Amino acid sequence: MAEPKFFADCMLGKLAKWLALMGYDSRFAGAGERGDLELVGEAKKEGRIFLTRDGKIPDVRGVRKIVIKEKRLEEQLRRVLRELGLKPDRRRFFTRCAACNAVLEPAPREEALKAVPPRVREHAVEFFRCPACARLYWSGTHVENTLKKMEQMGF
Numbered sequence: 001m002a003e004p005k006f007f008a009d010c011m012l013g014k015l016a017k018w019l020a021l022m023g024y025d026s027r028f029a030g031a032g033e034r035g036d037l038e039l040v041g042e043a044k045k046e047g048r049i050f051l052t053r054d055g056k057i058p059d060v061r062g063v064r065k066i067v068i069k070e071k072r073l074e075e076q077l078r079r080v081l082r083e084l085g086l087k088p089d090r091r092r093f094f095t096r097c098a099a100c101n102a103v104l105e106p107a108p109r110e111e112a113l114k115a116v117p118p119r120v121r122e123h124a125v126e127f128f129r130c131p132a133c134a135r136l137y138w139s140g141t142h143v144e145n146t147l148k149k150m151e152q153m154g155f
């Protein structure tokens, strides 16, 4: 199976963010006035699996849709992974921007050090930058906490 890509409706932003943290190409519709069919159309155009909380959205040919009834994040994640038979690969965690889904690039250390708080300067080893929104990421407590949370959720 080709690597699945996701498009989540505006109710599932957190799920989209965590799928992106796990390294899956996962976009989020954001808030807005767009209709359901427009969103499904966008998923279809980009070859993405549509994730929605709304069981009433009609089926559209050529789009796979997963209706997420689960309320808790870990159950939502489990549902998506189980549905598609995916096993999260730890080596791919933190390869995408949690804000905009772009694939992160290594950032030159010298350059990154100028942009981060002093506390980070002392502890961070590796830096990554989002080529789309310029957000900086670094190895450190945030990553460790997120990994811990994933572990608690059983991933």
Ligand SMILES: [Zn+2]
Binding pocket: 097, 098, 099, 100, 101, 102, 130, 131, 132, 133, 134, 135
């Ligand atoms: Zn970004």
